[in-house]
Every structure is written in C-alpha cells, then in structure tokens.
Amino acid sequence: MPTTEIKSGDTDDRIFIGKGEQPAWLTLPLANRHGLVTGATGTGKTVSLQVMAEGFARAGVPVFAADIKGDLSGIAELGEAKDFILKRAQDMNLTFQPDQFSTIFWDVFGEQGHPVRATVSEMGPLLLSRMMDLNDVQEGVLNIAFRVADEQGLLLMDMKDLRAILSHVAEHASELTTQYGNVSKQTIGTIQRQLLVLENQGADKFFGEPALQLKDFMRTDRDGRGLINILVADRLMQSPQLYATFLLWMLSELFEELPEAGDPPKPKLVFFFDEAHLLFNDAPKALMDKIEQVVRLIRSKGVGVYFVTQNPIDVPDKVLAQLGNRVQHALRAFTPRDQKAVAAAAQTFRANPKLDTAEVITQLGKGEALVSFLEGNGTPAMVERVMVRPPTARIGPVTPEERKAIMAASPVKGKYDATVDSESAYEMLQKRVAGTAATADAPGGGGWLGQLGGIVGSIFGSGVSRGKLSTGQVIARNVARSVSNKVVGGIVASVGKSVGGQLGSSIGREIVRGALGGILKR
Missing domain, CATH: 3.40.50.300 (P-loop containing nucleotide triphosphate hydrolases)
Structure with missing residues (x-):
C-alpha cells in the first residue's frame, strides 16, 4: 500500500x-x-x-x-x-x-x-415475505411460524429450520388456529413452494452461520x-x-x-x-x-x-x-x-x-x-x-x-469461509419426533391395547425369534394359522365384547384385529 x-x-x-x-x-x-x-x-x-x-x-x-x-x-x-x-x-x-x-x-x-450470511431470525418475517413475494395471508402465517418458534425456544438459523417449523405448524394447524388465527395447510404449502424457489436462487447459502x-x-x-x-x-x-x-x-x-x-x-x-x-x-x-x-x-x-x-x-x-x-x-x-x-x-x-x-x-x-x-x-x-x-x-x-x-490477505480470512451447522429448530424438532416414537415403541407402551398385544403376542410366539420357538409354541402357532375365518371371527367377537364394553362387538373386533395384525396374516 x-x-x-x-x-x-x-x-x-x-x-x-x-x-x-x-x-x-x-x-x-x-x-x-x-x-x-x-x-x-x-x-x-x-x-x-x-x-x-x-x-x-x-x-x-x-x-x-x-x-x-x-x-x-x-x-x-x-x-x-x-x-x-x-x-x-x-x-x-x-x-x-x-x-x-x-x-x-x-x-x-x-x-x-x-x-x-444471516440467520432466518435476523431476517425476520417482513423481509422474508418480501423476498418470497408473499401476500398478506401468507405473511400472516409466516408471522405465526416465527411466533411459535420463539415461544417454544426453537432457533431459526437456516432454510431447513424454516422448513421444519412450517411443517410443525402445519401438523398442529387445528390447535394453533384457535390461538393465533386461521392457519391453513394449503397456505403453508404455498410458502414451502416459495422457499424452494428461493433456494434455487441460492438463498440457502445466504441463511446460516456464522452470521x-x-x-x-x-x-x-x-x-x-x-x-x-x-x-x-x-x-x-x-x-x-x-x-x-x-x-x-x-x-x-x-x-x-x-x-x-x-x-x-x-x-x-x-x-x-x-x-x-x-x-x-x-x-x-x-x-x-x-x-x-x-x-x-x-x-x-x-x-x-x-x-x-x-x-x-x-x-x-x-x-x-x-x-x-x-x-x-x-x-x-x-x-x-x-x-x-x-x-x-x-x-x-x-x-x-x-x-x-x-x-x-x-x-x-x-x-x-x-x-x-x-x-x-x-x-x-x-x-x-x-x-x-x-x-x-x-x-x-x-x-x-x-x-x-x-x-x-483479507483481515477476515477464515472467519466466515466454513459453514457451521449448530443445533437449532430442525434438529430440536427431529429429536421431539424421535422421542415420541421411542415412547410409543417402549415395552409396555401404548396403554391397555399395547398390553393386550403383548399378551396375544406371547400366546402366538410373535415376540420370540423364529429360531427360539419351542416345539409347543410352533404347534400352537400353526394351529392358530389354520383356524377358519368363522372361528377367528368368533374369538375376536368374544374378546371384543370383554375389552370393548359398550363399544360393541364390531368395534372391539376391529381393535383386536389391529392388535393381532400381522400375526393372523402370516
């Protein structure tokens, strides 16, 4: 110089x-x-x-x-x-x-x-709406998404975070409508399409960290x-x-x-x-x-x-x-x-x-x-x-x-060159989904129907691997598979009456069929 x-x-x-x-x-x-x-x-x-x-x-x-x-x-x-x-x-x-x-x-x-780079939160719903050319209704739904993310402590950093919170809002649209106003899944879909257009223009490289x-x-x-x-x-x-x-x-x-x-x-x-x-x-x-x-x-x-x-x-x-x-x-x-x-x-x-x-x-x-x-x-x-x-x-x-x-020779060399993907809305919502699925799949999960399924499974050996079935269990399973539809229907109806109470035998039959599921179809 x-x-x-x-x-x-x-x-x-x-x-x-x-x-x-x-x-x-x-x-x-x-x-x-x-x-x-x-x-x-x-x-x-x-x-x-x-x-x-x-x-x-x-x-x-x-x-x-x-x-x-x-x-x-x-x-x-x-x-x-x-x-x-x-x-x-x-x-x-x-x-x-x-x-x-x-x-x-x-x-x-x-x-x-x-x-x-800038984070999605820093950009805010007003400027994002301008960037995506959203109408007033779509901008309103985007504001709701930002509000939900804020109240639930979900950080909006990049495009996948924004997509995740929009999907979350769509899944809970009926609940959010009573609190924030009308949330339409169709509107969410339109915003998601506009996000795709924005991504195709390269905006996915702009949103993120380090900001x-x-x-x-x-x-x-x-x-x-x-x-x-x-x-x-x-x-x-x-x-x-x-x-x-x-x-x-x-x-x-x-x-x-x-x-x-x-x-x-x-x-x-x-x-x-x-x-x-x-x-x-x-x-x-x-x-x-x-x-x-x-x-x-x-x-x-x-x-x-x-x-x-x-x-x-x-x-x-x-x-x-x-x-x-x-x-x-x-x-x-x-x-x-x-x-x-x-x-x-x-x-x-x-x-x-x-x-x-x-x-x-x-x-x-x-x-x-x-x-x-x-x-x-x-x-x-x-x-x-x-x-x-x-x-x-x-x-x-x-x-x-x-x-x-x-x-x-730049004074900021290396400061912004590498993208950082920190834990934010996308990762946090993924963990919630995984946690819910784990709870549902846990032993004893699913309430009385889950317990009933466990009992039926133990009867027919569904919870035991094929190679570990005893001779008696194999015979019992084969007998069950050969039972005629009429007999199975009777068994299902009686079980339905006992567990379904006033639900009626037909509803009880459907519940138990769902619990037996693949067992009776093998």
Whole structure:
C-alpha cells in the first residue's frame, strides 16, 4: 500500500469531487445526510461512485458498495497514469498519483468473496415475505411460524429450520388456529413452494452461520484509511428481490445495532446502494414504511446512504426528500417517461440562474455531471455543471488472480469461509419426533391395547425369534394359522365384547384385529 502523501485535492473535512466554474466539494460533516447518483447507462455513474468511495476511504471512513458489473473492484489495485486521466487531472490543477485502497470482497454465494450470511431470525418475517413475494395471508402465517418458534425456544438459523417449523405448524394447524388465527395447510404449502424457489436462487447459502458481524464492515487499515467493502453482485442481480432484500436487511441491522451518534465530524460508514430502484419496485406499504424509517433515522447513527440508479423518479418522493447530496449524470429524453425523468431531476436541484438545468441534463458528456452538495447549515448549494475528477485507483475490474491474492490477505480470512451447522429448530424438532416414537415403541407402551398385544403376542410366539420357538409354541402357532375365518371371527367377537364394553362387538373386533395384525396374516 503506498504511503506517499497524495495531492488529491481533499482537505480534512471535504472531498473534492470535480470542477466546473466552481469546485464541487462534498463536506464530510454533512455526508451522512445521504445522497443520490443518477444517470443513464454509460454516462459515468460508476466512476463517480469510485471517486466518492476513494475520498471517503482517504478520510478514514469505511465504505460498503455493491458491484453490479465488477468494474468497481479495480479500486483495490494501483491506478494507471493514462493520457486522458493525466489531462483531466491537469485541467483541475491536480497532481495525479496512482493509488490503491484496502478492500474486502464479499459474496452471498461465497465464490468471488467471503461468504455473507444471516440467520432466518435476523431476517425476520417482513423481509422474508418480501423476498418470497408473499401476500398478506401468507405473511400472516409466516408471522405465526416465527411466533411459535420463539415461544417454544426453537432457533431459526437456516432454510431447513424454516422448513421444519412450517411443517410443525402445519401438523398442529387445528390447535394453533384457535390461538393465533386461521392457519391453513394449503397456505403453508404455498410458502414451502416459495422457499424452494428461493433456494434455487441460492438463498440457502445466504441463511446460516456464522452470521455476518457488521463491525467487520467498519474497519480502517494500518494507515488509518477506511476499508472498502465490495459486495460482488453480478450473480446476485439475477435474483433482484434477494439482492434488494439483502441490502435492506443490512441497513436495518446497522440501524438497530449502532448507537446514536448525532452529527459526527465524518460518517462512521457510507453505504452505496446500486440499482436502487429494485428496492422500491412493487414494495408493499409495510416495507415502504420501514425503508422510509431507516433512511430518515439512520443518519443519526452516523451512516450515510447513497442510492445509485438511472432515474430520480425511481426513488419515492418521501425517500428522495432525505437525499441532500446529488450527482446527476446525463439523461436521454427520447420517450415521454424520459422527458418526465429529466423534468423531475431538474426540479430536485436548487436553481442556478446561469443554467437551464433541464436542458443541460440532456447535453452532459461522459464524465460530466450536475452536482449539488449540502453546505453551511445543511442547505443545498446551487447546482453546478462539473467535470468529475479522475479516480486514482484502477478504472475497471481486477483479474481472478488479483482477487484471490486480495482475499488471501483479507483481515477476515477464515472467519466466515466454513459453514457451521449448530443445533437449532430442525434438529430440536427431529429429536421431539424421535422421542415420541421411542415412547410409543417402549415395552409396555401404548396403554391397555399395547398390553393386550403383548399378551396375544406371547400366546402366538410373535415376540420370540423364529429360531427360539419351542416345539409347543410352533404347534400352537400353526394351529392358530389354520383356524377358519368363522372361528377367528368368533374369538375376536368374544374378546371384543370383554375389552370393548359398550363399544360393541364390531368395534372391539376391529381393535383386536389391529392388535393381532400381522400375526393372523402370516
């Protein structure tokens, strides 16, 4: 890791993002007021994200970012002094010096990064319902399953635990209905099918132990720089609901675990949420309320959340109102929806009399952006057209060999790599079933019918192995087998009358036939 001081343009309390007529600064004490990076595909959003991540890391702020295409991974390797980079740096009066940043790769599937896991209990019924796209009735039954598991001390760690508790609820549906409300086996079956779909998407690798400890995201390296955590999301993006729910779970966990921090001089963590529109698509009201609550209140925990998406209209107004730091790359106005997006984007900025914001948005070149960051007492600065500064680390992905070397030197190597299967709901319910079966099979078990079966068995020698029967027992057994159906019926009827009482001879006959069972059929 280079230790030479970098003339990056940053100061102790500001990050230099780019330059137009005026330089664009992101103020660290206001960086936890959240932000938005938008623009059409290929306009430079990933480079802007990398520039911001580098600035935060240099300031000692840990960063978490989802890497959809793999391009952001290059931040872990030394940058290259290419001609266009040197020219842009010179235009901004920057001294370009290649740099690289301490990086940890994470991967839900454990293939291109350290595994990321959460327990089923930590995820909770609301987020699981979102992940499986359950309706209100199905979500209600899932809540009942969680409640039963909690009351019976059954730990829900992985997918087999969740399947086991759902099966347990189905078996006791009639009992639970009177206590918790209607529990339908058909509904349980639907949830189980959705779990199968989720497993096919790879969610079974996400649920389990050891669960992720969020403090491992909030590290600095030996030079005091913030570690950059990159979630490898190219495969994860094939399951968009799993991706969005996973990132929302992370935000929720940060919100619940971190103490209040007020307005710190710099964030404790900055969280970049790429393809943010997936979080809001078709989200039910309960989930939207949770998202709005987390975004609104997590600021006081010292966490800044930056949404990255193509159009500002992808983000609901209540959430958009919380995003004070804006970077807007070019949008194309080819369709009515595009034109609406341009107008909406222009209206979210503080107007600059020197710029026609709506018109400029469609004219921005690659690497250019309209920028407005919070300043002073938290008010947005007037929008400026700027050229985004060049990153100092590599632009583009790392090679597989470089990734392996980075993972081998990772500070969390070995901590999450091996799965741990502790005793939880599945194992505990299996023991209950085994214990019940053992009780039923024990000598003298089964009440008076079991005793009756034992007596009959002793008569006919069913409890003795074939090789240990005496001559008399063999004769008795053979005689019993040769008895006609009429005689057997009489014997059964008389025994039925004596043991069945008022049950009647016919019911008694069926009971004793069940006890004799295979003896009389040999």
